[in-house]
Amino acid sequence: MTHPLSRLTADEIDAARALLAEHDLLGPGVRVPVLALEEPRRAEVAAHRDGDSVDRRVRAVLLDPATGTSRTVLASLSRAAIDERIEHDPAADGQPPITGEEMEGVDAIVKADPGWREAMARRGIDDVSLVAACPLSAGSFDLPGEKGRRMLRVLSFLQHRPDDSPWAHPVDGVVAYVDLLERTVVELIDTGVVPVPEEEGNFGEGPYRQSRTPLHVTQPEGPSFTVSGDDVVEWEGWRFRVGFDPREGLVLHQLSIMDRPVAHRVSVAEMVVPYADPGPVRFWQNYFDAGEYLLGQQANSLELGCDCVGEIHYFDAVVADPDARPRTIRNAICLHEEDDGVLWKHTDVFTGKQAVRRRRRLVVSFFATIGNYDYGFYWHLHQDGAVELDVRSTGVVFTGAYDERGSRWASQVAPGLGAPYHQHLFCARLDLTVDGAEGRVDELDVRRLPVSAENPYGNAFERSVTRIGSERDGGRMASMKDGRVWRVSSAQRRNRLGEPTAYVLEPEDGPTLLADDSASITARAAFATRHLWVTAYDPARRYPAGELVNQHAGHAGLPEWVAEDRDLDGTEITLWHTFGVTHFPRPEDWPVMPTASCGFRLAPSGFFDRNPTLDVPPGH
Known part of the structure; x- marks a missing residue:
């Protein structure tokens, strides 16, 4: 059943x-x-x-x-x-996500436009067969004639030959605004001819270094995890169900440890990539990779020995194409174990006893390619009850021309080639059920104490606790200087010391959305203006920027929900955690970018009565 x-x-x-x-x-x-x-x-x-x-x-x-x-x-x-x-109502509610077939169809629409072809000719490009028309989500800027229109904006890149990377040769200064329903270019912006960078940016072709010896990851007796019914995974006391959504991608359901619930559901529900170039060609570059492009639909088929190593279990994902027919993404999800260093260790100076245990973690992951960027999402489950999400960004940085006068909004990554400053901001949806359905959320800060009669030597510090009692209190900022974490405690269970069992969310404390408060992207990606939001649980409230993100004017999702100011004390709750990377590209990021990581950690805090890994056996 x-x-x-x-x-x-x-x-x-x-x-x-x-x-x-x-x-x-x-x-x-x-x-x-x-x-x-x-x-x-x-x-x-x-x-x-x-x-x-x-x-x-x-x-x-x-x-x-x-x-x-x-x-x-x-x-x-x-x-x-x-x-x-x-x-x-497309004018008020936004547009459905962009389909792959719409993206593919843009090339013919643009190349049939006389104005675009003339713009290419002014740049010495008469044969447009090697011009790659790059379709990008249009955003919402209240521009004349655009309200209610289903649109993409298109930048162009030149190839020297069919297998040449087009990202090395941006045809800058030109952008076409395309109506997808009318299949026409409704406006062409041309700010003037800019030299097309000549140097190629290809990669993965060798020659290769010869310094490495083989590194084998083997488990001769098989993995320690089990998978039953195609969905349910059990490992080291953990139990959860693997899910997959065409918008979010990988979802973990019913996460529990030692038969005690931790989370009903965890996922990355949205991500936004806002760019910093305010010029007429690029001011609109802001992408919602989940809500506009559908992360799950763009999942890669993973390859053994490349994307994953060791004793692997793969899950296929079945998604619907625009005809509502099933499409199978082979090996969309990877499940494996990894050695993770020392779990715990001590040499006792009194007894002389020595003990050390190795740590291993379970990894559930998938990769998605959205245009020029590739994203890996890695959920790590640890033997001590901790849960981590590690998101890795790689691929090719977006490019434009870079003139000798420099640019305030971009880095030069190759001669004449610039990469605009931008952010990758992710929002995790965490439906936590720590030891039961009802919970409470507290903000915990360290607090320095001044010298006083109680603290004569000035060495004392303590922890302050602020209860997040209602949704309007739930928009919070991380603070590294305050050692800030957020504690989710059970309203139903206490540990042997009489304290509520709990988990803490440990953020990385990077910048939130850097756009001005009045910017279009700030209205559309309001979730990214805070590191944490807390809302009362509602299964119909799935996405922090709302249901139809594509070309929506903004203020949907979290801003609407928290305005209701529902009570959060001892009820079913959902945490929405924003984290990410602010990217000032380097020459080392070209022509393909080494992975950059970001994420967060959920750690048990009084959930167990003592170290839960004391029974981990010694290594061989």
């Missing part, structure tokens, strides 16, 4: 398509940018037992290119019923 959180199968996607067609929702040309599992509420999932019947529901976003209309449909596959239809 299917579990309520089982990943959608190819048969279920076929059934969804048939159901939509039966109810005349898939007319000629109608596209389906999103078809996803509609997850039940926490309580329903928690009450489910093997053998219980399951109402399998899906959520489909439909787009009719002939009319420009779109809607969201909620449907039950189990009951073969349409439960709800939500009509969208």
Whole structure:
């Protein structure tokens, strides 16, 4: 019997398509940018037992290119019923995500435009077959004639030959605004001819260094984890269910350790990449890689020995294409163990006893390619109960021309080639259930104490505790100088010392969104203006920037939710944690960028009564 959180199968996607067609929702040309599992509420999932019947529901976003209309449909596959239809106003509600076929179709639209071809000719490019037209999300800037239009903005790059990297040769100064429904260039911006950088930026072709000897990672007796029913993983006391969403990608469900709940659901629910160049060609460059481009749809098929090493278990992911037909991404998710150094060690000066234990971690990961960037998402589970997320950014930096006068908004990475300053800001959705459904959140700071009668030598410090009691209190900033962490404690269980069992969220404390408060991107990516938001749990509130991010004017998602100011003390809660990288590109980032990491850690704090790894055996 299917579990309520089982990943959608190819048969279920076929059934969804048939159901939509039966109810005349898939007319000629109608596209389906999103078809996803509609997850039940926490309580329903928690009450489910093997053998219980399951109402399998899906959520489909439909787009009719002939009319420009779109809607969201909620449907039950189990009951073969349409439960709800939500009509969208594109001018007010935003647009459905961009499909791959729309991205691919832009090349022909741009190259058919006489104005664009003339702009290329002015730059000495008469043969446009080696020009790569790069389609990018349009954003929302209240420009004349754009409201309600489904658009992309297009920059261009030149190739010396078909296998030459176009990112090395930006054709700068030209941007085409494309209406995807009319299939025309509605505006062309040309700020003047700029030399196209000549030096090539290809990579991965050798010659290779000869200094390395083989490094083998082997487990002759097999891995320590088990996978049952295609979804459920057990390892070192941990148990969880692997999920996959076409928008978010990898999701971990029902995360527990030693049969005690930690989280109902964890994922990366959104990410935004805002650029810093305010010029007329690039001011609009702000990308929501989940909400606009669908991270899960862009997942890579991972390769043994390259993306993952060791004793690997792979999970395929099945997603729907724009025809609502199933597409299998082979080896989309990688599961493996890694040695992780010393777990604990001590040499006792009194007894002479020596003991040391090796640490290992379980890694669940996937990789997605969004245009020029590649992102790896690695969830690490540790034997001591800690959970970490490590996000690694690599790929090719976005490029433009760099003149000899320099630029305030970009770094020169090769002769005449610039890479604009930008940020990668991720938002993790953490539906925590620490020892039960209800919890509380406190902000913990270290506090220096002045010299006083109580502290005569000035060495004392303590910890302050601030309860986050309601949603309007829940927008918080990290603070390295204050050693700030956020504690999520159980409202139902205490440890042997009488304290609530808890986990703490340990942030990295990087910059939040750097755009001005009045900027369009600040309204659209309001989640990125704080490191932490806390909201009352609601399964319908999935994405921190709202449901339809593409071309939405902003203020959706978290700003709307926290305005309700619901109580957070002893109730079901969701944490939204923003973290990321502010990237000032270096020459070392060209022509392909070494991985840059960011993330956070969830660590048990009074969850266990003592070190939970005392029973880890010594190594051989």
